[in-house]
Amino acid sequence: MDKLPRLKDIRPFVSTRNACKLCAPLGASVALKGIEGCVPVIHGSQGCATYIRRYMISHYKEPVDIASSNFSEETTIFGGAQNLREALGNVIGQYKPKAVGVATTCLSETIGEDVFHQLAEVRKQTAGEDWPELFTVSTPSYQGTHMDGFHATVLEIVKHFVKDDEKAADRLNIFPGFVSPADIRQLKEIISDYGIKPILIPDFSDALDNPLWDKYYRVPEGGTPLDEICKAGGAVASIELGLFTKVANGGKESGLMHSAASWLESEHNVKNYKSLMPIGVNSSDDFFDNLTRVTGVEMPEKYMKQRGRLLDAYADGHKYVFGKKAVVYGEEDLVLGLCSFLDEIGVEVVIAGTGAYSGRLEEELKKACPNHGENMKVLGDSDFERISDESHKIKPDIIIGNSKGYYIARELKIPIVRVGFPIHDRVGGQRINHLGYAGTQELFDKVVNALLEYKQENSPVGFKYM
Numbered sequence: 001m002d003k004l005p006r007l008k009d010i011r012p013f014v015s016t017r018n019a020c021k022l023c024a025p026l027g028a029s030v031a032l033k034g035i036e037g038c039v040p041v042i043h044g045s046q047g048c049a050t051y052i053r054r055y056m057i058s059h060y061k062e063p064v065d066i067a068s069s070n071f072s073e074e075t076t077i078f079g080g081a082q083n084l085r086e087a088l089g090n091v092i093g094q095y096k097p098k099a100v101g102v103a104t105t106c107l108s109e110t111i112g113e114d115v116f117h118q119l120a121e122v123r124k125q126t127a128g129e130d131w132p133e134l135f136t137v138s139t140p141s142y143q144g145t146h147m148d149g150f151h152a153t154v155l156e157i158v159k160h161f162v163k164d165d166e167k168a169a170d171r172l173n174i175f176p177g178f179v180s181p182a183d184i185r186q187l188k189e190i191i192s193d194y195g196i197k198p199i200l201i202p203d204f205s206d207a208l209d210n211p212l213w214d215k216y217y218r219v220p221e222g223g224t225p226l227d228e229i230c231k232a233g234g235a236v237a238s239i240e241l242g243l244f245t246k247v248a249n250g251g252k253e254s255g256l257m258h259s260a261a262s263w264l265e266s267e268h269n270v271k272n273y274k275s276l277m278p279i280g281v282n283s284s285d286d287f288f289d290n291l292t293r294v295t296g297v298e299m300p301e302k303y304m305k306q307r308g309r310l311l312d313a314y315a316d317g318h319k320y321v322f323g324k325k326a327v328v329y330g331e332e333d334l335v336l337g338l339c340s341f342l343d344e345i346g347v348e349v350v351i352a353g354t355g356a357y358s359g360r361l362e363e364e365l366k367k368a369c370p371n372h373g374e375n376m377k378v379l380g381d382s383d384f385e386r387i388s389d390e391s392h393k394i395k396p397d398i399i400i401g402n403s404k405g406y407y408i409a410r411e412l413k414i415p416i417v418r419v420g421f422p423i424h425d426r427v428g429g430q431r432i433n434h435l436g437y438a439g440t441q442e443l444f445d446k447v448v449n450a451l452l453e454y455k456q457e458n459s460p461v462g463f464k465y466m
Contacts, residue, residue, distance in 0.1 A: 018384040018404070020329055021355025022422075024139035024149030026052045028103035029066055030178060031153035034202020036223035037098030037132075039091050041067040043084055043115055044105025059422040060181075060208040060430045065218060067091045071107055080108055081118045088122060092131060095218045098226060099133040101153065109140035133226065135160040144247075145356045147331050150178050151259060152247045154201060158260040161226060165233035165268045172294060173238035173270065174200045175261050177245065177277065177333060178421065181209035182431045183439060190436060193302065194295045199228050199235060201260065209430045233268035237294045239287070240274045241435075242333035244358050276368060277333050278435050279443065280341030281310060283368075287436070306437035313441060314345055317448040322346035324451060327391050327408070329353035329384075329401040330420045332361050334434075336368055338400060338419070339376070341440060343369035347447070349376050350394045353401075357381035384408065398451060415450035419443065 025042055029052050032040040042049040049068035056064045067090070069075075069083040084102070091100060102115055115136040122134065137156040139149040154175065176187055184205035191198035206222025232238075238261040245259035264270040273294065278287035284307070288299050324347050328338050332354050339349045349372060352365055357380040366373035377394075379387060388408045391399070399409045399416045403425045409416035423429030433439035456463065 016383045019355050020353055020383050020387065020404070021331075022055065022146035023048075023052070023141040024144055024146060024152070025103045025105055025141065026055060027146035027149030027151075027178065028101070028137055028139045028153040029056065029064075030146075030204065030208075031150045031157070031202045032101040032103070033064070033207045033220075034200075034204035034223055035099060035101070035157060035229070036225045037219055038223065039065065039067060039095050039097040039100050039219060041069065041084075041087055041091060041100055041102045042105060043069045043080060043087075043102050043113065043136075044107045045071045048105045048107075055422055055424075056208070058424045061427060062208055062210055062220070062430075063216075064208075065095070069108075076107060076111060079111065080113055081121070084115070084118055085122055085125075088134070097132050097219055099135070101157075102134070102136040103139045103149070103153065104136070105139070106141050109138065109142075133160070145331070147178060147244070147333075147356060148247055151245050154260045155247060155258060155263060157201065157229065158232060158263060161229040162233040162264065162268065164231045165270075167234050167236070168231070169236050170197050171231060171235040172196045172198055173232050173235045173261065173264065174198050175238060175240040175245070175259070176200060176435075177240075177242045178331060179241075179277075179434060180421075180430055180432050181205040182433050183435045186433060186436060186438060190303070191291070193300050194291050194297050196236070196295050199232055200224055201229060201232065233264060233270060235264075235270055238264055238270050238272045239290055239294070240272055241277050241287070243274065243276060243336065243364060244332040244356070244360070245274075276340060277337030278439075279337035280344050280440055281307065281314075281437070282344060283337060283340055284435075284437050284440060303437060306441070310437045310441050310444070313444055317444065318346060320448050320451055323348065324397040325350045325394065327351040327353070327387065327394075327396045327399045327401075327405075329387055329399075329405055332356050332358060334420050336361065336364055337434070338443075339365055339373075340368040341443065342400075342447075343371050343373070345444065345447075346371075347398075348372045350396055351377050351379060351387060351390050353379040353382050353384075353387040355382060398447065398454075400447070415454045417443075417446050417450050 029040045032038050046068050049066045053064050053066050069087040075083050119134045137153045201224050203224045207220040240261035246257040261272040265272040273290040275286045276283040278284040326347050326349050328349050335352050342349050362378040402420045403423045433442045
């Protein structure tokens with residue numbers, strides 16, 4: 001009997017094990033929390049909203065309310081329009097939001113829910129009532145990662161709210177991407193020091209990192225004001241951080257790919273200055289250069305001094321980091337920014353892992369990492385088990401990424417520097433600075449000290465002086 005031909009796996013595993021990504025509605029929820037007075041509604045099962053709340057609360061250490069249309073078996077068969085209508089009524093009655101963003105899930109997308117039409121019907125039924133802005137974004141988890149959900153939501157927010165394109169030279173759009181609340185606060189300070197008003201979309205620097213309350217706020221204070229978003233079409237320019245920000249615009253069938261900033265450039269003639277995440281001296285230089293181009297203002301002395309201190313730190317710590325091997329993982333833009341930074345301080349990134357697959361990460365890494373980019377193993381569309389398998393072969397000195405990769409560092413008995421999202425096993429994940437000269441300074445110190453601590457803890461001498 002002839003042998004049947006063997007099916008060829010295109011990847012070394014059949015199914016994803018411990019995914020190096022999160023779901024699209026989670027990314028949407030983070031973006032929606034960055035809009036003033038906005039409440040996210042997850043159109044799907046209760047478990048989806050619970051999972052998202054759990055992840056966000058654990059990382060940000062803040063109360064996070066996310067509503068759900070609560071699909072049941074009956075809803076799955078007959079559709080969720082009535083559930084959505086009831087969910088919106090409950091949310092609006094209890095929270096009194098200024099806007100409600102409805103993010104779809106695998107379940108609602110699979111059964112073909114037309115949420116845009118459902119919201120149109122709700123608006124007709126509630127005409128004359130004092131209802132908030134309603135909008136929806138398509139975020140099925142079987143299509144993309146949490147970053148796709150995040151960027152799709154930012155794009156939908158801009159498309160829904162931007163109306164005013166009367167030009168104003170005192171406004172600058174900033175699209176920071178999925179960074180920490182501390183990063184967003186730092187960006188606002190930097191832009192303000194250039195004498196121009198920043199419109200950050202989204203801005204969850206307060207909503208997901210609140211001061212201590214004397215009473216409970218169902219909708220936390222903070223977020224980009226809706227009237228500011230409306231004016232984004234008239235800004236002098238946009239600065240967009242990250243190279244992997246475009247998502248399908250109008251469905252994959254349209255063939256159009258847009259980010260919020262590129263859509264504003266196309267539809268409202270707002271020039272977009274796009275760059276890597278400003279992590280490291282080179283990428284931060286590009287960011288500050290863009291600010292100078294837009295505003296005509298030279299870099300303030302404050303940031304010149306930050307840059308100088310960072311370069312001095314590079315010189316001080318170079319002998320401790322040069323030639324070390326690192327594994328980096330996370331979102332594509334974060335990985336690209338981190339690898340660029342590590343390359344300039346002499347650390348060889350041996351593995352760059354991500355759960356996304358744009359098909360461009362390896363190419364961009366080679367450009368951003370001129371010293372070690374050619375030898376880097378890039379694992380796109382990957383999971384933590386594959387990253388672990390490859391790490392055990394290469395024997396790196398340090399791991400840099402979120403807390404989901406801790407077990408790899410534990411098995412290899414090497415240090416881990418926690419960055420990005422999610423960080424579940426430490427406090428302060430929402431206060432980690434990654435961006436600019438000051439953020440890079442913090443990261444550099446963490447990397448150097450993690451390597452020094454490892455050497456000290458494993459020294460037979462027990463030295464206490466370097």
